[in-house]
Amino acid sequence: MASSMKFTDCSPSAIVRLVPSTRTRLRSSDSAVLFHRVLGRSCPAYPRTFVSRSSISTLPVISASISTEATAQVIDGKLVAKQIREEITAEVSRMKDAIGVVPGLAVILVGDRKDSATYVRNKKKACESVGIKSFEVNLPENATEQEVLKHISDFNDDPSVHGILVQLPLPKHMNEQNVLHAVSIEKDVDGFHPLNIGRLAMRGEEPLFVPCTPKGCIELLHRYNISIKGKRAVVIGRSNIVGTPAALLLQREDATVSVVHSRTKDPEELTRQADIIISAVGKANMVEGSWIKPGAVIIDVGINPVEDASSPRGYRLVGDVCYEEASKIASAITPVPGGVGPMTIAMLLSNTLTAAKRTHNFQ
Numbered sequence: 001m002a003s004s005m006k007f008t009d010c011s012p013s014a015i016v017r018l019v020p021s022t023r024t025r026l027r028s029s030d031s032a033v034l035f036h037r038v039l040g041r042s043c044p045a046y047p048r049t050f051v052s053r054s055s056i057s058t059l060p061v062i063s064a065s066i067s068t069e070a071t072a073q074v075i076d077g078k079l080v081a082k083q084i085r086e087e088i089t090a091e092v093s094r095m096k097d098a099i100g101v102v103p104g105l106a107v108i109l110v111g112d113r114k115d116s117a118t119y120v121r122n123k124k125k126a127c128e129s130v131g132i133k134s135f136e137v138n139l140p141e142n143a144t145e146q147e148v149l150k151h152i153s154d155f156n157d158d159p160s161v162h163g164i165l166v167q168l169p170l171p172k173h174m175n176e177q178n179v180l181h182a183v184s185i186e187k188d189v190d191g192f193h194p195l196n197i198g199r200l201a202m203r204g205e206e207p208l209f210v211p212c213t214p215k216g217c218i219e220l221l222h223r224y225n226i227s228i229k230g231k232r233a234v235v236i237g238r239s240n241i242v243g244t245p246a247a248l249l250l251q252r253e254d255a256t257v258s259v260v261h262s263r264t265k266d267p268e269e270l271t272r273q274a275d276i277i278i279s280a281v282g283k284a285n286m287v288e289g290s291w292i293k294p295g296a297v298i299i300d301v302g303i304n305p306v307e308d309a310s311s312p313r314g315y316r317l318v319g320d321v322c323y324e325e326a327s328k329i330a331s332a333i334t335p336v337p338g339g340v341g342p343m344t345i346a347m348l349l350s351n352t353l354t355a356a357k358r359t360h361n362f363q
């Protein structure tokens with residue numbers, strides 16, 4: 001199916017936002033408003049760039065009245081995730097009607113990290129919203145690795161469980177590798193089992209599951225008709241759960257991929273060559289406007305809390321990319337929140353559905 005058809009039941013306003021030709025050029029009055037808002041925010045990189053821009057604008061040919069800047073198309077992960085949940089709901093119900101099987105996801109949470117508890121709660125809610133059954137195990141911080149392994153083994157043997165997710169990070173006294181190896185590869189909906197990652201890396205091999213966050217990034221590019229083949233892509237960050245699989249996926253999609261990491265010399269110069277940037281570092285506003293090639297597409301995986309006295313929680317979430325700067329240079333960009341985050345959960349549901357379909361040989 002053509003990806004554009006997937007939006008047929010979106011509201012007209014949503015479609016307007018999704019069509020690339022609607023990229024707007026700000027009038028100078030809008031631009032002034034935007035500037036005002038930007039300065040009221042705390043993108044730390046902004047003032048520096050602002051200074052250099054203002055010096056450019058003193059050149060005689062550039063006057064304030066023509067300081068119209070393009071704004072990037074917003075890649076609306078929240079909207080796409082909702083669309084995907086609707087598709088999954090329909091498939092879950094079709095499977096239930098046809099063979100009486102309801103997909104099941106088991107989540108194991110160890111310890112009492114607040115962020116992990118929130119993510120797990122959101123995953124449970126998402127399961128409910130599409131008709132997937134969820135099972136949850138909560139273990140205390142001081143639980144043993146053996147206890148976790150026992151629960152994994154029970155879920156491996158339980159036919160009503162099709163997917164198993166062990167929420168990361170685990171407490172320090174546990175060996176993450178032992179735990180991730182224990183999940184049956186057929187139920188590894190996170191795609192973290194080394195066999196799944198290995199297959200992802202090899203041409204001619206197919207992983208049973210692809211890690212949810214990188215899969216969500218690629219899905220966003222597909223659904224926005226952003227072509228990957230032959231493009232220069234830079235992935236910032238080389239974690240096992242995001243950066244590395246994201247680079248492998250981009251390569252499978254025929255991009256030419258570079259990975260920027262903490263030991264990279266001149267990451268800015270390398271990143272500036274990219275047509276597509278996926279940033280998964282976890283450092284607020286690290287990628288500044290000067291890192292970005294005009295017209296590049298930016299997928300920002302970072303979810304970083306920054307202090308914000310004006311927010312009820314005392315903080316707000318920002319990405320790895322300085323959004324205010326980037327949105328004037330890039331052609332398309334994901335916001336934080338509302339970008340990759342919701343897609344991660346949608347892909348988890350999708351992987352769980354795939355697991356159930358595969359087990360029961362249901363197409």
Ligand SMILES: Nc1nc(=O)c2c([nH]1)NC[C@@H]1CN(c3ccc(C(=O)N[C@@H](CCC(=O)O)C(=O)O)cc3)C=[N+]21
Pocket residue numbers: 119122165166167168169190212213303317336337338339340341342343344345
């Ligand atoms: N085994 C395992 N699998 C994971 O997939 C996994 C994990 N461990 N550990 C932690 C990370 C993080 N993660 C997120 C999921 C959803 C949002 C999300 O929905 N964020 C929203 C809301 C953010 C908010 O307001 O709190 C957004 O970006 O719009 C974010 C982050 C999954 N992870």
